[in-house]
Amino acid sequence: MAAAKRFFRKYLFSSFLILISFLLINAALLLAVLLFSWHSSTDPDIPVAQIADHIHTNQQGTVSADEKTSELLKENAAWGMVLNDEGTVVWEEAMPSNLPRQYSATEVAQFSRWYLDNYPVLVQETASGLLVIGCPPNSIVKYNFVTDTAYVRSALTGLLTVVVCNVTLMLLLFWYNTRKVEKAVTPILNGIETISRGKAVALAEKGELAAINAEVNRAGNYILKKDQARTEWIAGISHDIRTPLSIMLGYAGEIEDDDALPTETRTQATLIRQKGEKLRQLITDLNLTSKLEYAMQPFHLETIYPVELARQVITEYLNNGVDQNYSFELQADEKAHAIFFQGDAALLTRLLDNLIGNAMNHNPNGCHILVSVTKQENACCLSVIDDGVGMSQAQIDTLNDGIFPKQFNTQDSEGAHGLGLRLSSQIVQAHHGEIIFEPQSPNGLAVSVLIPVSANN
Structure with a gap:
């Protein structure tokens, strides 16, 4: 909304x-x-004031103008005259012959405001009299408001x-x-937002957008049914496989521990048990990633102390008799011991277990695994770092883009499944965190998980 x-x-x-x-x-x-x-505009721009400056009256009272006046009038195709106080023309330049040379006060008032015989005129008072400049007909429109x-x-x-x-x-x-x-x-x-959360939607199929509402309803129902069918199928297959798989692992364990059987048979039983446990782990991961994807996994929030959580995960590996080719180290400073945040302990344990397991799967010949806990501003940084074969830069870029391939190439013939890393990313997202993959120098891989913590932490 x-x-x-x-x-x-x-x-x-x-x-x-x-x-x-x-x-x-x-x-x-x-x-x-x-x-x-x-x-x-083609209207003439006649400098009336400039023309007036070039008109003079001598001591005898004769009005005259210099050559500049003639040039200015010719440039604008205009004519000029000067009227004395009695309305008589005392000076003229290029004045049409048909125009009178004597004007009454009424006539002067009329053409000053409007036209003189269709000639639009401009007037200005000078010391020699009233200067009248006549423009070509239709060159100027005069209005009086x-x-x-x-x-x-x-x-x-x-x-x-x-x-x-x-x-x-x-x-x-x-x-x-x-x-x-x-x-x-x-x-x-x-409705689209509701569908994105995996919930049912029922829009009213009326109004101008009734057809679109109906399509959204159909799309939501189709996606919901499809996701529900997939979830039910995964859950059903997991349930159907779990029972026979447990029986198979049980018999494989008995054969493996039976000293009366030939060594080759016991070795084969060990291989069956290991592959069976790997298959059971994949089924568990598949169930969990499906639940996280559709927000079906209930969250059990509690206070998490990351240093203690990492210590427990490493101890579990050591207690299970890990291969001697693998060594573990926990690194945490004094500030790290004081870090705590709210999270799901089971999911975070699974996260660290997956990251450590991923390091071991990619390095079947052994490696040193360092689990580091540090404080970075308002986040707790959990890092799993190995000095093994690492990954190519292309694979690391793909993981950092949030794309998890189905399988990664390793030194053995099987390859490592990418479901564990996808599940790890989902667990980090559920805790509003960020997961980062980085290469190590000269070799190895570092996986860092940043989970927000309280500002008072």
Whole structure:
């Protein structure tokens, strides 16, 4: 459920980002259009103030202009004139002949605001009189807007209100659609999560996603039945094999201990017993790994002291008469003796037993096995290190990737089964830990298990 909520929070957040991006992109496009229109404009950019600076009146009252004025007017295909206070033209440059040379105050007011005989004009007051610059027809569009301040303020406020309302409405629509999708999809996500835990799922097969719900239900039931059938098959086979296997091991043991029988027969009985015990171990591992995979193995939590646990496992090996080609060593400093954590003692014992057994299986000619217990920040590190033949880097990389092959090549003809390492990894995961495989120099293999411990530890 938490994962589904996180997903839809991200979905809603991304929707908001999309909306903001949409608004920003539109604002950028609008600005780009305005800039493009401004750059592509053919309207004349006549420097009226600059022209006015080049117009002068001498002592006799005659108005004149220098050559710069003519150049500026020609560059813009414009004409110019200067009117005195009576409206008479006292200076002109390229002025059309059809235009009058005398204007009343009313006419001056009219063309200053609008046009002079279809010529858009620009005006500026100078010391010589009123400067009038005429532009080519249709080169400039002149509009005159007159309104009061209250109207402008109300219009801007209304425009801002419309934008805010639209943005708010879009956000509400995003939120509504997200909630609608979340309501429809959350049961499906929860159903998938339930299936991943190996539990039954029953989604309501109605609504817009009824077909998908039905498919999830069918998939969940199929997986559950398949897993249940496999678990029952493993349990049944294990039960059926256990009884005849026990009888076989019992008779093999009797033959092995009977001094009256030939040595060859007793040797064969020993081989039968050893292989039978190996087969029984594989069946036990198969049962346990199946239970751990589907969370069927009950956890019996208790306080674990890893140094004592390692000592007990090593002692068990020594008491069972291990081959003299194998030597054991327990290494733990003072800090290691103070480490403790909550765990399942039986499973952790099995973990160490598997790792030590793996070292022995890969080194049939013998090796030195070091079991180390150390403290690493907020974790207990249990390491099983041997100086045997080790593994190839490719095999080590495969194990660290969480892939456990069915069989590893060893020096004997049989090879070592990978089920024990898979089971070890499952036990570590059940304790929320991490297992790491590393090569030893010059040879050998180190398997380190990191299990979280209390910060006060």
